[in-house]
Amino acid sequence: MTPIPLTRRRLMQAGAAGLALGGLGLVRPAAAQVPVGLQLSWLHSVQFAGSYIARKNNWWRDAGLEVTLLQGGPNAPVEPPVVAGTALIGISAADYTAAAVAQGAPFRIIGVAMQKNPFAIASMPANPVRVPADLVGKRIGMAVANTPVLQALCTLNDVDIGGVQVVPTQYSAQPLLAGEVDCLLCWETDLPVAMEMQGVPAETMLLADHGYALHSQTYIATTDSIANRRAELVALLGGEVRGWDTYRADTDAAAVLTVETFPDAGLDLETQKLQARRQVPLMFSDLTQANGFGWWSEETVAQNIETLALLGRSVTPDLWDRSILEEIHG
Amino acid sequence: MTARTRWFGLATFLGLWQGLALLAGGWLLAGPVGVLEWLAAHPGLMARAAAVTLANAACGFVLGNLAAILLAAIPALWPRTLNLVAGLALVVFCLPLIATGPILRVLMGPGNGPQIVLAALAVYYTTLIPLLAGLRAMPSAWLDLVQIYGRGRWAELVHVRARASVPYLLAGLRISAPAAILGAMVGEFTGAERGLGVLTIRFSRDLDVPALWSVAAVAAGLAIAVHAAVGWLGRRALPDAPPVILAPPRLLRGSPGRKAAHAALLVALILVLWWVAVAGLNPFFAKRPADVAAAVIWAPDAAMTRAALMTAMMQTLALAVPGYLAGLALGAGLAILLALRPGLSAVMTPWAVALRSIPIVTTAPLIVLLLGRGAAGTVTLVALMVFFPTFAACQEGLRQAPGPILDLFRSYCAGPLRQTLHVRIPAMLPALFASARMGVPAAILAATVVEWLATGRGLGNLMALSASVSDYAMLWLTMVAVTAMSALLYAVVAGAETRVLAVMAPEQVRA
Numbered sequence: 001m002t003p004i005p006l007t008r009r010r011l012m013q014a015g016a017a018g019l020a021l022g023g024l025g026l027v028r029p030a031a032a033q034v035p036v037g038l039q040l041s042w043l044h045s046v047q048f049a050g051s052y053i054a055r056k057n058n059w060w061r062d063a064g065l066e067v068t069l070l071q072g073g074p075n076a077p078v079e080p081p082v083v084a085g086t087a088l089i090g091i092s093a094a095d096y097t098a099a100a101v102a103q104g105a106p107f108r109i110i111g112v113a114m115q116k117n118p119f120a121i122a123s124m125p126a127n128p129v130r131v132p133a134d135l136v137g138k139r140i141g142m143a144v145a146n147t148p149v150l151q152a153l154c155t156l157n158d159v160d161i162g163g164v165q166v167v168p169t170q171y172s173a174q175p176l177l178a179g180e181v182d183c184l185l186c187w188e189t190d191l192p193v194a195m196e197m198q199g200v201p202a203e204t205m206l207l208a209d210h211g212y213a214l215h216s217q218t219y220i221a222t223t224d225s226i227a228n229r230r231a232e233l234v235a236l237l238g239g240e241v242r243g244w245d246t247y248r249a250d251t252d253a254a255a256v257l258t259v260e261t262f263p264d265a266g267l268d269l270e271t272q273k274l275q276a277r278r279q280v281p282l283m284f285s286d287l288t289q290a291n292g293f294g295w296w297s298e299e300t301v302a303q304n305i306e307t308l309a310l311l312g313r314s315v316t317p318d319l320w321d322r323s324i325l326e327e328i329h330g
Numbered sequence: 331m332t333a334r335t336r337w338f339g340l341a342t343f344l345g346l347w348q349g350l351a352l353l354a355g356g357w358l359l360a361g362p363v364g365v366l367e368w369l370a371a372h373p374g375l376m377a378r379a380a381a382v383t384l385a386n387a388a389c390g391f392v393l394g395n396l397a398a399i400l401l402a403a404i405p406a407l408w409p410r411t412l413n414l415v416a417g418l419a420l421v422v423f424c425l426p427l428i429a430t431g432p433i434l435r436v437l438m439g440p441g442n443g444p445q446i447v448l449a450a451l452a453v454y455y456t457t458l459i460p461l462l463a464g465l466r467a468m469p470s471a472w473l474d475l476v477q478i479y480g481r482g483r484w485a486e487l488v489h490v491r492a493r494a495s496v497p498y499l500l501a502g503l504r505i506s507a508p509a510a511i512l513g514a515m516v517g518e519f520t521g522a523e524r525g526l527g528v529l530t531i532r533f534s535r536d537l538d539v540p541a542l543w544s545v546a547a548v549a550a551g552l553a554i555a556v557h558a559a560v561g562w563l564g565r566r567a568l569p570d571a572p573p574v575i576l577a578p579p580r581l582l583r584g585s586p587g588r589k590a591a592h593a594a595l596l597v598a599l600i601l602v603l604w605w606v607a608v609a610g611l612n613p614f615f616a617k618r619p620a621d622v623a624a625a626v627i628w629a630p631d632a633a634m635t636r637a638a639l640m641t642a643m644m645q646t647l648a649l650a651v652p653g654y655l656a657g658l659a660l661g662a663g664l665a666i667l668l669a670l671r672p673g674l675s676a677v678m679t680p681w682a683v684a685l686r687s688i689p690i691v692t693t694a695p696l697i698v699l700l701l702g703r704g705a706a707g708t709v710t711l712v713a714l715m716v717f718f719p720t721f722a723a724c725q726e727g728l729r730q731a732p733g734p735i736l737d738l739f740r741s742y743c744a745g746p747l748r749q750t751l752h753v754r755i756p757a758m759l760p761a762l763f764a765s766a767r768m769g770v771p772a773a774i775l776a777a778t779v780v781e782w783l784a785t786g787r788g789l790g791n792l793m794a795l796s797a798s799v800s801d802y803a804m805l806w807l808t809m810v811a812v813t814a815m816s817a818l819l820y821a822v823v824a825g826a827e828t829r830v831l832a833v834m835a836p837e838q839v840r841a
Binding site: 037043044068070071072073074075076077079080081083084086096099100102103104105143144145168169170171172173174177178190191194195197198262263264265266267268271 | 357358375378379382428431432435436439440516518519520521522523524528529531532533534535536537538541611612614615783784785786787791794795797798799800801802803
């Protein structure tokens with residue numbers, strides 16, 4: 001546990017607060033921090049820099065929370081720890097959340113970090129895919145499991161999926177660089193970033209720019225937590241909101257903090273800086289500008305429901321619960 | 331083997347590796363020079379990751395082997411429990427790591443728990459089997475002596491069986507040491523903060539080829555080092571290796587009715603343990619036996635579930651079986667070839683022993699990188715996983731040929747070919763079958779790991795996919811199916827073993 005730096009201002013604040021509370025007879029000896037978990041969806045990286053900023057600045061501690069950041073990984077699903085209560089909030093995506101709800105998990109989406117879905121099609125500039133129609137006649141490398149995503153994109157843009165040759169590949173830029181495929185279905189913020197760092201910049205087409213509206217990096221909590229642990233949810237998500245607002249002001253500083261916080265994670269500072277910059281247009285929009293980080297409107301929810309229907313998931317607007325965000329931004 | 335041939339072997343290996351790296355270009359393979367450069371630039375990062383993985387592997391190694399020793403002691407004290415203990419141990423060994431990993435993470439929370447448990451699960455069986463044999467490897471006169479003095483099974487265990495089993499325990503420990511590192515690395519895929527497994531994921535995403543091969547080289551080096559270190563300790567403690575009895579204790583003797591009763595008892599015990607293990611956990615992810623039965627038998631979409639499971643199983647078996655058979659054939663074939671041409675052995679053997687220790691989670695992405703995602707990559711990887719243990723065991727087996735019989739052949743001027751055909755190969759069969767048995771779960775593990783990490787097909791993919799879309803009934807069902815499949819194939823091989831050895835090596839199968 002890191003000691004709280006004792007500055008003059010903090011001392012005076014504490015003193016004033018102590019006097020005020022003491023006067024009211026409300027001082028409890030050593031106010032207990034409530035331990036809560038935040039389940040991340042992948043390995044530590046700048047993808048979760050907002051959380052690191054919130055932790056570093058003690059915003060959660062000041063709000064009475066002792067937050068454990070639970071790292072994700074290729075074999076670490078997000079939903080079970082949230083159902084089990086190990087994590088108060090999990091970072092999921094609308095499609096995975098919908099799937100879990102269909103299996104009986106009592107989840108609500110309480111915040112949306114990625115307004116635009118990060119799925120993209122990466123190609124080489126010499127043989128680019130700039131619009132969905134360019135896919136016809138191309139070999140696309142992707143996990144077979146993502147076929148519904150490609151299908152949805154094709155349906156949304158009147159492209160015949162029969163004209164696209166799907167090559168099952170592992171999640172790596174190598175098949176594209178080796179010329180085994182013409183394009184890759186990947187995240188805007190990982191494989192294209194790796195390619196650019198290796199000196200081979202890729203052309204990318206965001207699926208979100210072609211009708212694929214699907215909230216990603218969504219904060220999920222159980223209905224039980226929303227009913228009974230509201231204050232903790234507001235404090236946890238509030239720290240996230242503040243962290244991401246700070247992130248936006250200086251993404252390079254966020255990358256530096258990430259690399260310093262996790263020296264054993266094998267992170268490369270320049271890669272993290274580039275990834276941090278590329279995340280910004282996905283996470284911040286006119287909507288968040290007007291209403292605050294994590295926000296959504298009835299219109300974006302309706303678009304999400306349409307995309308989810310194309311993916312074979314039937315959900316209602318009830319899946320999204322904005323009350324926690326409204327309390328934070330209100 | 332002289333020091334010169336050893337250095338010659340090492341130099342050839344490094345030269346080949348560097349040559350391939352130059353041929354393959356930058357996105358596939360980093361040579362030893364690239365690896366050394368990267369390691370020199372990032373010594374701290376690599377040392378910390380290796381230390382974490384090694385510490386978890388060591389904890390798992392100790393716990394897993396303690397469990398093996400305790401398990402082995404039970405049937406020594408109560409012989410009637412042998413069937414249950416050995417059957418239960420086999421079933422747990424056949425559990426697919428890909429599915430148990432996330433479940434352990436949910437149960438144990440953040441920290442090193444899943445890494446240690448998976449490392450323990452990866453080692454205990456390869457210690458238990460030789461140990462069960464070792465606890466019976468003594469002249470019956472010694473046991474008679476204990477009885478004459480009016481002492482019971484406990485005294486038998488402490489004064490006779492335990493001491494007789496020490497060489498077998500050491501042999502088992504040596505084989506299981508590298509597996510602990512593999513288990514720890516698979517555990518790191520479930521959300522560990524640091525370790526070699528974490529770096530593997532990171533670097534393969536970042537397309538940092540020198541870094542990726544550096545992690546693979548360090549993981550392989552660690553595995554080889556622990557294998558050698560445990561072997562060295564064993565030789566220090568006990569200079570003479572025992573004549574290894576590799577056949578498993580014969581299970582399920584008696585009439586078909588009695589066998590069926592034993593099998594039913596085992597299944598019932600497993601179901602009870604399963605039910606107890608998940609009791610009190612959230613049914614969203616901790617499925618009960620009844621949930622899994624519902625999903626596959628009477629749920630509305632049961633037919634679809636069965637079809638998906640069957641398709642995946644066929645895809646996995648279609649690649650795992652040829653790879654398994656190829657690995658066995660190559661391993662036994664090379665061992666025989668080297669017995670006929672001993673000169674080659676000095677160059678080949680160290681590498682075969684070394685390569686068998688390399689953790690598959692680092693090799694899987696690399697082999698697929700080199701051979702592509704078609705059938706070739708998966709079959710090769712399964713074959714490699716089976717090849718090395720088979721090769722090493724068969725070499726050991728070929729050396730077990732009785733000297734007096736070989737002398738007899740020589741006195742009749744029978745050449746090396748005849749000696750091999752009539753003496754050495756029959757002497758090798760117990761070892762071949764032992765590795766064929768142990769190779770079954772290993773082959774299924776290899777196939778599912780490649781499917782999960784690279785090719786996106788078959789049971790490995792089905793497990794990963796089910797977890798990602800929260801279809802936990804399917805995940806548990808797949809886990810049951812993989813376990814049952816491994817255990818059944820194991821039983822088939824064990825059945826063939828009993829029949830062949832009853833003719834070729836009857837001393838192995840006598841109770």
